Amino acid sequence: MPSALPIADPAPADGALPASAAEGSAGRDLGVYLHVPFCRVRCGYCDFNTYTASEIRGVKQSDYAGQAVAELDLARGVLADAGVAARPVSTVFFGGGTPTLLPPGDLIRMLDGVRGAWGLADGAEVTTEANPDSVTEAGLAELAAAGFTRVSFGMQSAVPHVLRTLERTHDPARIPLVVRWAREAGLDVSLDLIYGAPGESLDDWRRSLELAVAQQPDHLSAYALIVEPGTKLARQISRGEVAQPDDELQAEQYELADDLLADAGYAWYEVSNWARGDAHRSRHNLAYWTGQDWWGVGPGAHSHVGGVRWWNVKHPAAYAQRLAEGVSPAAGRETLDAETRRVEDVLLRSRIVDGLPTELLTASGRAGIPGLIADGLLDGRAAIAGRVVLTRRGRLLADAVVRALLS
Structure with missing residues (x-):
């Protein structure tokens, strides 16, 4: 089952936020994350808060869009009552689960709920995740016509035996087809890959990268x-049925990805993300990494506004019941x-190519920068300009770099 929620203070039944949440809000962007917790099958590696049909008896997927809109209505009132600056939404992200298991009309209804609550900023980025076998040509066109701008396909691998290990259900031959459908609909395209699966060789990973790059995603x-x-x-590994991922092989796979993607015109902008030009970076994810405001809708979804962070009840039935009672699902x-x-x-800004201002470090953290440069983990020129920026070696050892910076 998905991992447990954090332990913290109870949230008030009305969802009310402290006055501190409003401080500086006019200078921050507002994003919305809509969690769709449904999947056809549960992949063996996944610990996200998702549910297959057999795990959510008594909960109807067809009711979910209405429940999400109810939370959006509540959110609008909570932010207004707290004095948080009224801003149109800059980014919307439908994640999961598999959002495109729902009919396009349900996703559009949820997006309209965002519009009704706050409006969308000009040029807002609106993304949905999708599995390659959960979309149709007509459905993608319908989403694009309703204001979606971007689709992120969970490709994961181009190699059948790797997909079987990951328990993914799509045929890799479908990737070019769904990318073409998305392009024809006018959507930007992102492809998500996973490396280091048990039994995946460096050549297997190269094959996946080459198929991904051949689609020319954004x-x-x-x-x-x-x-x-x-x-x-984890249970399979503990029983010796499959091998533990190999750290050294994963490092080689990362370096191969960085080389192939750079050769194809993609630049890294976050440790695990590359884009064909700055305009195609995921603005929604950048909002997480730079501490903007976002409201997370759905079971188990997390939110952050002005230094206040909260999370919803996990199970779809509990989530639905709270909203039906007019109570915050937090x-x-x-x-x-x-x-x-x-x-x-x-922790977060050090992972992005724009880097971390050295002024955010303590004196001891700044004192460690020369040693990190000498070890090839930080960019020396960026440091002279007052920013901490990881080298490729630093990206591979990002957690160790952060520990040193926080020492």
Whole structure:
């Protein structure tokens, strides 16, 4: 089952936010994340808050769009009552789960709920995740006509045995077809890949990268497989049925991805993300990494406004019941103090190519920069300009760099 929610303070039944959430809000962007918690099958490596049909008896997928709109209505009132600046939404992201398991009309209804609550900014980025086998040509065209601007396909691999290990259900031969459909609809395209699956060789990974690049997507994500506790994959590894991912091979796979993508005209802008030009970076994800405001809609979804962070109840039935009763679905929350916010800024901003202002570091953190440059982990020229920017070697050892910067 998905991982447990954090332990923190209880959230008020009406969802009310403290006055501190409004401080500086006019200078921050507002994004909306809409979590669609439904999947056809549960992949063995996944610990996201998702449910297959057999796991959500008594909950109808057909009711979900209305529940999401109800939370959006609540959100509008909560932000207004807290004095948070009224801003049109800059980015909207439908994630999951598999959002495109719902009919296009349901996703459009949810997007219209965002419009009704706050409006969309000019040029707003509106993304949906999708599996290659969960979309149709007509459905993508319908989403584009309603204001969606971007689709992120969970390609993961082009190699059948790797897809079987990951328990993905699509045929890799479908990737060019769905990319063409998205392009013809006028949507930007991102492809998501996973490397380091048990049994995946360097040549297998090269094959996946080459198929992905051949589609000329606007954006690519490549994530190292992480074995999450409690997942089916973790149990398989503990029983010796499949091998533990190899850290050294994963490092080689990352370097291969960076080389091939750079040769194809993609530039890294976050440790696991590359784009064909700045205009195609995921603005929604950048909002997370730079500490903007976002409201997360749906079971288990997390939100952040002005240093206040909260998360919803996990199960779709509990989520639906709370909204039906007019109660906030928030399960818990925390208000971050100044030091915690600084530490999170270091953790997140150090991962992006724009880097981290050295002024966010303590004196001891700044004192460690020359050593990190000497070890080839930080860019020396950027440091002279007052920013901490990872080298490629630094990206491979990002967690260790952050620990040193926070020492």
